[in-house]
Amino acid sequence: MKFNRISRGVGLFPILLAGTIAAPTKRDSNPPLRGSEALVGYSTTEKIASGTQPDIKYSLLPGQTENPDIGSYLDFEKVDNPQPIRGSTGSDDPGPRNYWYDRINSDKLAPPGTDNGQTINAQWPMGLSHNRRLGIDGAGWARQENTVVMPDAVDMAGVDMRLEPGGYRELHWHVAGEWSLVLNGSCRIQAVNPDGQTFVDDLTAGDVWFFPPGVPHSIQALSDGVEFLLVFDQGDFNEDNTFLATEVFLHTPKSVLSKNLGVPVSAFDNIPDDELYIFEGTPAPEDIEEQNVTTQSGVVPRTQSYSYHFSEQPAHEVAGGSVKIVDPLTFPIASNFSAAIVTVHPGGMREIHWHPTSDEWTFFIQGQGRATLFTAPDAATTFDYRAGDVGYFPQSNSHYIENTGDEDLMFVEVLQASQFTDMALGQWLASTPKQIVADTLNLSDSTLSQLKTEKQYVVAGSTSSSD
Structure with a gap:
């Protein structure tokens, strides 16, 4: 079904087609920067031309008519020309607007x-985060999300x-915990932990690490390079x-470094003159044993390991x-970090749920989806997500995440x-006396009998919008 709708009124420029602006007429002389006072208020000369309204051509998807x-x-x-219309609500939009953005944020x-x-x-799309820098000799990059972009x-x-x-991500530590x-x-x-115990491990895609606040550490990519997600327990982390390590050496008097480390001042003649942050280094030896440093304190106990082979x-x-x-039930060192990796098949969705004791910070690894955030008493907003996006759902605010693509989300x-805990809407209703639910929501016995008393986590569904 095709619709041709005419806008109520004329925009800043005559519009020929959606997204097209008529070229200005060439003038013989260059007008002054400002117009005359006669242009203020009521005009006795200007006439609004008829028939200049934009003719906006578009088609509605089936879901827009329901x-x-x-x-x-x-x-x-x-x-080509998506419109802000659902059923009898909304109206056409002649622009100007970003059509690319509208297409991926329906x-x-x-x-x-x-x-x-x-x-x-x-x-927040990480694709909109400024790339901090490419690192020395193109060794890498970093993008961040914090309260500056998600207050x-x-x-x-x-x-x-x-x-x-x-x-390398050079030797460093943080005030925040790093998961x-x-x-x-x-x-x-x-x-190295506060007791002087040492730790080294190799991790691959899907593995997890955690470093508590103040614990100094380093990260080096192996022969295939690495990309990793870091989550910090402070929203304003920067x-x-x-x-x-470089900044510590640059901003401590060399005489003090000499005294502290028991080496001559000349030992620091060649330290970097700026932070390294991310830089190319000597490739790590294949045999990890070559980098196991043995001290009197020994190694970090397995029960307090900084890595988990997830x-x-x-x-x-x-x-x-x-x-x-x-x-922490299986990865004790990460004492306040709990996480779930969720895979949703096409047509399915992470069931409606909320977390009673924590906000939820979500990162989309693959595919596309959408979620509706409900905040008491009556606010609700639906968001579209793509791989590389960050989602944030406050404590006890209900939400779901639906797969809207044709690949696994x-x-x-x-x-x-x-x-890791959550409350599931379906389990709550199924575990409540049916009469209470029926009296509250006016649901039929047939509907109530289909509810499940166990959490579903991810529910299956059809990819057809009509089902």
């Missing part, structure tokens, strides 16, 4: 009828970092404020995908909690 409260996902990716352009009011902004994400912040083969998930490639991590943990399969959890949920 009841807005159904809220079917609208795939605008291949729509729930912002034409939100479901169930959206209401204003929640926090629960979305309400107060409990956690994130960094997406890449190291080329052999590249990490390796996204691709492999790396070697090294640290990667620029990291304590770097990649080797099988996923728990459910109807619509899979889930696997790592939290994968994301990681990170909590500030001693155990």
